[in-house]
Amino acid sequence: MACLALKGLLLAASPGAGEEVGSYAVTGDAIMEPLVGGKGDPARGAALISDRQRSLCTLCHSGPFPDAHLHGTLAPDLTGVGARLSEGQIRLRVVDMKRLVPNTIMPSYYRVEDEQGRRVATVWRSKPILSGDDILDIGAYLTTLKG
Amino acid sequence: MHALWPLAAVGAAAICGIVSAAGIEDGEERSGVDFMTPETQALQADDMSNPGMLWVLQGEQLWQQAEGRADVACAGCHDDASQTMRGVAARYSAFDAATERPIDLAGRINSCRAERQQAEPLAPESDALLALTAYVAHQSRGMPITPATDARLAPFRDNGRRLFQSRIGQLELSCASCHDDDWGKRLGGSVIPQAHPTGYPLFRLEWQTVGSLQRRLRNCMIGVRAEPLDLELHLTERARGLLVETPAVRP
Ligand code: HEC
Ligand code: HEC
Ligand code: HEC
Numbered sequence: 001m002a003c004l005a006l007k008g009l010l011l012a013a014s015p016g017a018g019e020e021v022g023s024y025a026v027t028g029d030a031i032m033e034p035l036v037g038g039k040g041d042p043a044r045g046a047a048l049i050s051d052r053q054r055s056l057c058t059l060c061h062s063g064p065f066p067d068a069h070l071h072g073t074l075a076p077d078l079t080g081v082g083a084r085l086s087e088g089q090i091r092l093r094v095v096d097m098k099r100l101v102p103n104t105i106m107p108s109y110y111r112v113e114d115e116q117g118r119r120v121a122t123v124w125r126s127k128p129i130l131s132g133d134d135i136l137d138i139g140a141y142l143t144t145l146k147g
Numbered sequence: 148m149h150a151l152w153p154l155a156a157v158g159a160a161a162i163c164g165i166v167s168a169a170g171i172e173d174g175e176e177r178s179g180v181d182f183m184t185p186e187t188q189a190l191q192a193d194d195m196s197n198p199g200m201l202w203v204l205q206g207e208q209l210w211q212q213a214e215g216r217a218d219v220a221c222a223g224c225h226d227d228a229s230q231t232m233r234g235v236a237a238r239y240s241a242f243d244a245a246t247e248r249p250i251d252l253a254g255r256i257n258s259c260r261a262e263r264q265q266a267e268p269l270a271p272e273s274d275a276l277l278a279l280t281a282y283v284a285h286q287s288r289g290m291p292i293t294p295a296t297d298a299r300l301a302p303f304r305d306n307g308r309r310l311f312q313s314r315i316g317q318l319e320l321s322c323a324s325c326h327d328d329d330w331g332k333r334l335g336g337s338v339i340p341q342a343h344p345t346g347y348p349l350f351r352l353e354w355q356t357v358g359s360l361q362r363r364l365r366n367c368m369i370g371v372r373a374e375p376l377d378l379e380l381h382l383t384e385r386a387r388g389l390l391v392e393t394p395a396v397r398p
Binding site for chain 2: 052056058059060069070071072073074105107108129
């Protein structure tokens with residue numbers, strides 16, 4: 001049984017992040033400073049958003065992404081999100097939506113607190129779902145969605 | 148169709164904060180069949196095309212077949228299944244006094260096989276066990292689910308409810324997040340049903356075979372021994388009044 005669950009886990013996503021979570025400062029409903037240095041790559045961000053194994057975004061969100069018939073309807077459409085929200089606001093929403101909507105179903109992509117008791121499988125433990133670089137690229141892409 | 152796999156990360160399974168779930172309102176309970184495409188609905192509705200019926204027919208044969216050191220068939224003791232097994236699946240799982248735990252229909256069949264027929268127990272998810280279980284459950288098709296009221300089941304059912312509502316795994320989702328709060332919406336390409344166990348064992352197109360509710364749950368998320376049965380008790384309670392469909396068909 002554990003085996004099967006693990007199989008599910010491995011399929012779930014490559015535990016690619018595999019890094020420590022750095023600290024960040026929240027200002028209002030945003031994280032003003034990028035989590036890591038360097039310039040975000042919007043093309044890589046676009047690919048990552050559509051990656052159903054790793055980011056899972058389109059399982060819940062629709063938007064101007066490929067394979068519209070496979071988009072979920074559990075979350076707001078991300079069309080025009082770059083006009084509604086600043087890069088810093090988007091960053092906080094991807095990093096830890098629970099700070100804004102405590103009961104949200106959106107996973108906190110860059111948070112590993114409170115893991116005890118949730119029995120996160122070993123491969124995933126102490127790792128954020130996405131890395132700082134991933135979030136930089138996703139932010140760089142989403143800010144281009146102006147309408 | 149594989150939408151659930153990615154979210155199987157939830158399956159590292161255990162308990163933490165209990166989320167208060169609104170639940171499904173009275174009168175809003177709907178079987179998974181209502182969320183399927185017309186094509187898949189038609190596949191289930193017509194016994195000539197429903198692939199699960201092959202298991203039911205195989206079960207009918209096994210029912211008649213003498214087995215084990217006792218050299219006796221199920222029919223030897225239980226006679227005509229359409230009389231003696233009618234309604235049994237609609238009230239399972241039951242409390243098993245011998246093990247002091249809940250026992251599901253397949254478990255009950257296997258215990259008759261071991262103790263009454265004195266034969267080797269059938270392997271979980273084996274064709275023979277699925278066939279017998281589908282045959283027995285099929286005798287309740289069209290009857291409303293009326294879970295056993297045995298008080299000894301209560302602690303297990305409560306544990307199942309707690310599990311159902313607990314956010315688990317790296318993604319911190321609970322079964323209730325989807326099946327109580329967001330049923331009818333789409334996760335990727337799949338409509339989220341209410342997760343009622345109305346049609347098990349059932350033919351799943353994704354599996355290309357018949358499987359048990361335990362397999363479905365394991366697949367969905369759970370990696371913790373024994374707990375899937377508790378979850379099953381809770382699911383059956385949630386499905387009270389819905390009609391048994393075995394053998395159902397699901398995407
Ligand atoms: C399991 C479901 C789920 C997944 C997976 C998910 N989200 Fe969300 N997301 C939501 C929900 C639900 C909301 C709305 C907040 C709320 O009310 O809970 C949301 C809100 C947002 C918002 C704010 C939108 C707005 O218009 O205000 C952004 C941006 C966002 N998500 C980006 C992402 C990105 C990027 C990913 C993948 C890396 C992602 N989401 C994955 C469920 C999800
Ligand atoms: C030698 C007799 C005998 C044989 C053979 C036998 N059973 Fe049973 N079975 C019983 C008895 C006795 C009970 C308990 C009845 C009760 O608890 O009221 C029972 C109970 C059951 C129940 C639970 C019914 C309920 O109301 O909870 C099922 C299902 C069942 N048997 C299926 C089978 C199947 C399938 C086979 C063949 C693989 C089989 N039995 C073979 C004697 C037998
Ligand atoms: C993120 C959403 C989500 C979560 C969390 C989730 N499920 Fe599901 N579940 C689904 C979807 C979508 C389907 C339908 C899949 C398909 O048709 O391929 C489904 C199907 C089912 C079914 C089959 C129902 C039928 O008609 O036969 C059962 C039972 C079930 N889930 C139980 C559970 C349990 C128990 C949990 C928690 C351990 C759980 N689910 C967690 C989305 C979810």
